Amino acid sequence: DVKVTQSSRYLVKRTGEKVFLECVQDMDHENMFWYRQDPGLGLRLIYFSYDVKMKEKGDIPEGYSVSREKKERFSLILESASTNQTSMYLCASSKLQGAPDTQYFGPGTRLTVL
Amino acid sequence: RKEVEQDPGPFNVPEGATVAFNCTYSNSASQSFFWYRQDCRKEPKLLMSVYSSGNEDGRFTAQLNRASQYISLLIRDSKLSDSATYLCVVNGGGSYIPTFGRGTSLIVHP
Numbered sequence: 001d002v003k004v005t006q007s008s009r010y011l012v013k014r015t016g017e018k019v020f021l022e023c024v025q026d027m028d029h030e031n032m033f034w035y036r037q038d039p040g041l042g043l044r045l046i047y048f049s050y051d052v053k054m055k056e057k058g059d060i061p062e063g064y065s066v067s068r069e070k071k072e073r074f075s076l077i078l079e080s081a082s083t084n085q086t087s088m089y090l091c092a093s094s095k096l097q098g099a100p101d102t103q104y105f106g107p108g109t110r111l112t113v114l
Numbered sequence: 115r116k117e118v119e120q121d122p123g124p125f126n127v128p129e130g131a132t133v134a135f136n137c138t139y140s141n142s143a144s145q146s147f148f149w150y151r152q153d154c155r156k157e158p159k160l161l162m163s164v165y166s167s168g169n170e171d172g173r174f175t176a177q178l179n180r181a182s183q184y185i186s187l188l189i190r191d192s193k194l195s196d197s198a199t200y201l202c203v204v205n206g207g208g209s210y211i212p213t214f215g216r217g218t219s220l221i222v223h224p
Binding site for chain 1: 122145146148156157158159160163201203205206210211212214215216217
């Protein structure tokens with residue numbers, strides 16, 4: 001079974017703090033994704049990566065950056081957290097590089113920024 | 115990437131009922147289609163893929179209508195445990211990045 005893990009289930013941070021969210025997948029998947037999910041807005045893509053050290057902006061990259069130094073790990077960074085970044089953050093991975101494929105999600109990190 | 119639209123519901127049905135959801139997509143070049151299920155405060159999980167010939171898995175049937183650009187999900191003999199949000203996902207058409215619908219909420223009551 002594919003396993004996608006995220007570093008924290010719940011996180012509370014203060015405005016202006018730098019926040020790191022980590023995601024690890026154990027099935028040698030090529031693609032990794034970061035989404036945020038908010039009530040009424042559904043899943044929105046922040047960034048994705050199709051290879052080590054490669055990254056592409058999604059629909060809402062502002063205020064976020066990412067890092068993929070190893071194939072299995074994809075980090076989301078909030079350089080200076082703001083209250084409007086309070087959300088559920090979901091990481092996902094899929095196997096086939098550059099091709100449509102099933103996504104496997106981590107359990108999510110519920111981030112609250114005070 | 116173009117839009118994927120779903121009726122948010124909620125669909126409120128009694129146990130044993132048959133319920134159907136539709137999802138429309140705007141990119142006619144889309145190539146692959148999925149239904150995901152998301153339980154409250156949990157991550158989405160793949161429910162089933164949608165093939166051109168349709169796909170059936172027990173009480174669940176998914177169909178694709180390319181001419182009208184929609185996919186459907188039919189749930190027969192609804193169970194309480196079917197209560198969840200069902201997400202429609204469309205891939206392809208020049209991008210391998212999936213496009214998610216906002217989901218349809220289903221509540222099955224006794």
